[in-house]
Amino acid sequence: MVKKVLFAASEVYPFAKTGGLADVAYSLPRALKNICDISVVMPLYSNIDKEKYEITSLGESFTVLMGGEKYPIQLYGSKAQGYENVFIYSPILCDRESLYGTPESGYHDNGLRFALFSYAIHALLKKKHYDIVHLNDWQCALAALLIHKDSVLSPKVIYTIHNLAYQGIFEADILESIGIDHSYFTMGSLEFYGKINFMKAGIAYAHEVTTVSPTYAKEILTSEFGCGLEGFLLFHQAKLSGIINGIDSDHFSPQKDTALIAAYNDAKGKKPNKSDLLKKLKLKGVNKPLFVFVGRFTHQKGVDILIEALPKIANLDCNIVLLGEGENRYHEACDLLMAKHKNIHLTFGFDEQFAHQIYAASDFLLMPSLFEPCGLNQMIAFAYGTLPIVHHVGGLVDTVKRLETYQPDSCWGYGLVFNSATSRALLNAVKKGYEIFEDKKHFERIVNHNMRCDFSWAKSAIAYRALYEK
Numbered sequence: 454m455v456k457k458v459l460f461a462a463s464e465v466y467p468f469a470k471t472g473g474l475a476d477v478a479y480s481l482p483r484a485l486k487n488i489c490d491i492s493v494v495m496p497l498y499s500n501i502d503k504e505k506y507e508i509t510s511l512g513e514s515f516t517v518l519m520g521g522e523k524y525p526i527q528l529y530g531s532k533a534q535g536y537e538n539v540f541i542y543s544p545i546l547c548d549r550e551s552l553y554g555t556p557e558s559g560y561h562d563n564g565l566r567f568a569l570f571s572y573a574i575h576a577l578l579k580k581k582h583y584d585i586v587h588l589n590d591w592q593c594a595l596a597a598l599l600i601h602k603d604s605v606l607s608p609k610v611i612y613t614i615h616n617l618a619y620q621g622i623f624e625a626d627i628l629e630s631i632g633i634d635h636s637y638f639t640m641g642s643l644e645f646y647g648k649i650n651f652m653k654a655g656i657a658y659a660h661e662v663t664t665v666s667p668t669y670a671k672e673i674l675t676s677e678f679g680c681g682l683e684g685f686l687l688f689h690q691a692k693l694s695g696i697i698n699g700i701d702s703d704h705f706s707p708q709k710d711t712a713l714i715a716a717y718n719d720a721k722g723k724k725p726n727k728s729d730l731l732k733k734l735k736l737k738g739v740n741k742p743l744f745v746f747v748g749r750f751t752h753q754k755g756v757d758i759l760i761e762a763l764p765k766i767a768n769l770d771c772n773i774v775l776l777g778e779g780e781n782r783y784h785e786a787c788d789l790l791m792a793k794h795k796n797i798h799l800t801f802g803f804d805e806q807f808a809h810q811i812y813a814a815s816d817f818l819l820m821p822s823l824f825e826p827c828g829l830n831q832m833i834a835f836a837y838g839t840l841p842i843v844h845h846v847g848g849l850v851d852t853v854k855r856l857e858t859y860q861p862d863s864c865w866g867y868g869l870v871f872n873s874a875t876s877r878a879l880l881n882a883v884k885k886g887y888e889i890f891e892d893k894k895h896f897e898r899i900v901n902h903n904m905r906c907d908f909s910w911a912k913s914a915i916a917y918r919a920l921y922e923k
């Protein structure tokens with residue numbers, strides 16, 4: 454029988470995106486829509502373009518009672534993606550400049566906002582039957598607890614951890630305002646070193662817990678990567694598994710990408726895109742290797758290591774392009790570097806189209822992440838014929854094979870892999886890349902091989918399907 458699934462996430466491409474969660478919440482339901490009846494629910498943030506995405510009112514509104522306060526909710530919907538998208542609108546949740554606030558602190562009432570999102574998900578489950586509810590990250594984790602304590606509702610709950618570093622931790626006095634009884638303030642439930650941890654609700658009360666790569670599923674059971682939840686995860690280990698993310702092969706396709714000046718399907722086809730980008734950024738030397746970084750400027754992404762290594766990388770005969778937004782201290786450090794080195798170009802901000810142009814133009818993608826639950830950038834890089842240079846950690850272990858082990862008939866993507874999260878190790882890997890780049894034929898052979906590999910959801914959708922069946 455076809456399962457009815459409600460897939461909940463705080464961001465979904467193309468409506469709202471700050472990172473990989475949005476890509477996954479867009480592409481996984483697309484990959485699953487032929488094998489189950491899937492609806493995706495997210496907040497209707499005020500800057501989402503309703504007209505563009507054909508989002509209309511469903512004519513339903515109700516009130517959520519949370520912690521003695523009444524919160525108005527309106528439901529919106531769109532079928533423009535080929536399946537049902539449901540949007541939750543409530544002023545406190547949605548009327549903001551950005552999704553979560555600044556990377557340094559976030560909005561002061563994020564706990565309340567996303568508790569309300571969980572209550573709204575719970576209300577949807579009351580209105581309509583779903584066999585499975587698939588919750589993602591801390592922003593909707595509390596819904597697992599609300600379902601657990603509801604004596605009438607009985608959907609199976611899957612909870613996916615996209616990044617354990619963001620757990621939704623709030624002061625203990627939030628309990629009252631989110632209408633959760635003090636009996637849940639225990640180690641086995643929401644309590645976390647005297648505070649409240651939303652992610653614990655997802656882990657404790659879901660029937661299955663997944664994370665986004667097999668390696669990360671193992672790493673988070675250790676104190677090095679467990680962010681304080683390793684013991685709790687070990688306790689719930691029997692229901693924990695790792696399923697690697699995929700990328701949407703239409704959205705990330707150099708053959709179909711409308712953001713590019715020239716579509717292409719092999720290494721040679723990249724050149725017009727590279728020339729165009731360099732010209733736009735006033736950089737010189739289309740034959741020099743182009744190293745890029747696209748991502749959040751946070752400690753996690755190895756930005757400290759990158760900043761330390763950049764002056765030495767810039768001394769090589771190459772160009773460097775960085776695109777990202779995040780913590781101010783990184784912005785300032787990168788600004789200084791750009792002022793000093795004419796071959797470094799930095800763009801602050803979030804720009805989907807520009808990111809695609811960078812992937813298409815570049816020769817190497819730098820990913821010195823200290824930890825990486827899965828990482829999509831390296832898979833996007835493969836698709837666009839860009840060689841990833843990655844730290845051997847998390848999902849990067851599962852997706853990037855060492856170039857030294859290259860086998861032409863394999864279905865693996867190859868890149869330069871370094872073992873320790875240091876600027877020296879990154880620099881050495883970059884130098885190796887630089888040498889390989891000189892051997893044009895070999896370089897193109899690897900690039901063409903990577904471009905032919907399959908990083909779509911095909912395999913992982915089967916794994917999720919099996920989980921849904923279970």
Ligand code: ADP
Nearest residue numbers: 472473748776777802803804805808828829830
């Ligand atoms: P994260 O930890 O940020 O979720 P992922 O590798 O899983 O990292 O996914 C990052 C996604 O966000 C990719 O699609 C990447 O291209 C995109 N991205 C990251 N930063 C930017 C940016 N500044 N502008 C445009 N796209 C970005």
